[in-house]
Amino acid sequence: MSDLQTKVMELARRRGIFWSSYEIYGGVAGLYDIGPIGIRIKNRIVELWRKYFIKDNAEFVVEIETPLVTPYKVLEASGHVENFTDPIVECTKCHNVYRADHLIEEIAKVNVEGLKPSELDNIIREKGIKCPKCGGDLGEVRLFNLLFETNIGPYTGNKGFIRPETAQGMFTSFKRVYESFRQRLPLGIAQVGRVGRNEISPRQGLIRMREFTIMEVEFFxxxxxxxxxxxxxxxxxxxxxxxxxxxxxGEKPVQYKLREAVDEKVILNPWMAYWMGVATKFVSTLGIPQSSTYFEEKLPHERAHYSKQTFDQIVVIGEDKVEISGHAYRSDYDLSRHMKFSGQDLTVFKKYDTPKIVKKKTVIINRDELNKEGKEFVKTFMQFINGKSPEEVEEMINKGVKVSDKEISKYVKVLEREEKVTGTHFIPHVVEPSFGVERCLYLAVLNAYKEKDGRIVLSLPKQLAPYDLAVFPLLERDELIKKAKEIYNHLQEKYDVIYDDVGSIGKRYARVDEIGVPYSITVDPTTLSDNTVTIRDRDTWNQIRVEIERLDEVIEKLFKGEEFNKLGRVVDNNE
Structure with a gap:
């Protein structure tokens, strides 16, 4: 963990942003509580995401909510039961268990993402990697399934899982949402929800957690x-x-305009490019400059089992590189699998502008001839023919294929007819932009962390700050407290405001700076004589004096981005 990360973790614990869960019992790796300040920032992040991904795309995106507990069959169909694994390795001496790829990357400084267990085994032997805890030999690398298993109800046979992603609930609900949303494509189904992944070695605070919140869109x-x-x-x-x-x-990222990336097939699907653009705009609202982000394409062996192309959106802060979102072109993988495992029709009917005349082949059974044969032959023949397409049957007829030494051409034929077709059924394709909320929170705080004259300032974007404003009486005098509370009560009608009258004014300023409140309003003795207050800017510590009757107007202009020093009389900090 870098020095910056250590400082942020300490600030987060001290100021109620986040901390390790169940601390009084020693904590549990990968589980974190989001504190009263953190939850305010987190909620604002979620609302910003909803604005960019749902509200700004309301013509084709809707939001739903699906259960946390998922039946076994659903995740078997999705491929998670088989494929949602990470490689682990156990020390043969102290029996500590490590995530093998991470251990190799940390010790040998090589990228081994997506390699098979046997390949990781070879690297461990070649590099002579030992147990970091006791120096013992490491055993054989094996795969560990990350799904949290549970039983649904009291019956042990009714197995389920805590969902590892919100996606599958959206896939299984696709047809219902499609039919209720004007039966029109494209269609985005969005969801914000909790998920669980039984991580082997959670690390880096909120970066790799066992339980967290996902914001994602499945776009059909x-x-x-x-x-x-x-x-x-x-x-x-x-x-x-x-x-x-x-x-x-070993090359570095290259700049592309999104249109160019689509035209040059760098991004395979234009809809994925669109959502990557939306993601870029959203991440910039978290205060993270575009120059500090890039999209890394995953190699075939690095991609999830369902993906045709994947890009991770990476944020670079100091020496830290962290994935903030994932963008996958899932093609028709998920709907096809759920159709196969459920037996339900998840296709969409596309009506042609004008009906088409098509030639269609049909298998015709010659019942008269077939009924002349014994029951055993009829059963064998029907089992042989059943499920075969007209083209397959026609090819077998032409080749003289036999069943029980009798050519099938005697009992079956293929006829070609012309039919009027008004449309066709197809399985929609899907692109998916997916964000982890806690990662967004962590990276926003990490990026906003500043130190000024020995004090900490959390320079969050205004729209992410836990409170818009702070109101203080300068001194503990009744008339100043009364006036400060009048202003506080008035501003609460429109803004999120915090009131504080404990300790010196310097300590109160420091407290709100550390949690990222953009502006502080102070009532002082001068207020009682000329009806003015001071407004202090979090980042510059500059102050201006404004009339109380202008306060609403000035604050509105500040949140619109107008220049601070031009909205009132600049106050000398020595006044």
Missing amino acids: FDPESPGEVPLDKVGDLTINILRGEEKVK
Whole structure:
């Protein structure tokens, strides 16, 4: 953990942003409480995400909520039961268990993401990697499933899991949402919800957790007619992309305009490019400059089992590189799998502008001839034919295929007919932008952390600050407290405001600086004579004096970004 991360973790504990859960019992790795200040910041992050991903795209995105507990069959269909694994290795001496790829990366300083257990084993032997705790030999690398298992109800046979992502609930609900939302594509289904992953070695505070909150969109579209992608909203954005083949060569990210990235097939799907652009704009509202982010393309062996192309959005703060979002082109993988395992039709019907005349082959059983045979032959023949397409049957007829030494051509034929078709059924494709809320919170705080004259200032963007304003009486005098509370009560009607009259004014300023409150309003003896107050800026510590009757107007202008020093009389800090 870097010095900056250590300082942020200490600030977070001390100022009620977040801390390790169950501290009085020694804590549990990977589980964190979000404190009263942290929850305010977190809620604002979620609302900002909703604005950029749902409200600004309300013509084709809706939000739902699905259960945390997921039946076994759902995650078997999705591939998580089989594929949601990480490699682990156990010390043969002290029996400490480590995540093998992380251990190799930390000790050998090589990227081994996506390698097979046997390949990780070879690297451990070649590099002579030992147990960091006792120096003992490491055993064989094996795969560990990260799903949290549970029983649904009292019956041991009814197994389920805590969901590892919110996506599957959106896939299984797709047809219901589609039918209730004007039966029109493209369609985005958004969800914010808790998930659980039984991480082997949680680390770096809120970066790798066992329980956390996801914000994601499953965006469904017709792969042949994807609709009008609104790239005009984001297409001129310049983003940094590190392509897979360039990553292998050790190259650095390259700048692309989103339109260029689509035209040059750097990003395979224009809808994924659109959501990457929206993600770029959203991350900038967290105070993280675009110059500090890039999209890293995952290599085939690094991608999840469902993905055709994946980009991780990486944030660079100092020496730290952290994934803040993932963008996957899931194609029709999930809906196809759920159709297969559930037996339900999850296709969409696309009506043609004008009906088409198509030639269609049909298998015809010659019942008269078949009924002349014995029951055993009829059963064998029908089992053989059942489930085969007309094309497969026609090919077998042409090849003279036999059943029980009798050519099938005697009992079956394939006819071709013309039919009028009004449309076609297809399985929609999906792109997915996905964010971890706690990672957004952590990275926003990490990026905002500043030190000034030996004091900590959390320079959060105004829209993320836990409180918009702080109100203080300068001294513990009844008339000043009364006036300060009048202003506090008035401002509460429109803003989130904190009131504090404990300790010196310097300590109160320091407290609100540490939690990121943008502006502090102070009532002092001069207020009683001329009806003015001071407004203090968190980042510069500059102060201006304004009339109370202008307070609403001045605050509104401040939150619109107007220059602080031009909105009132600048106060000498020695006054």
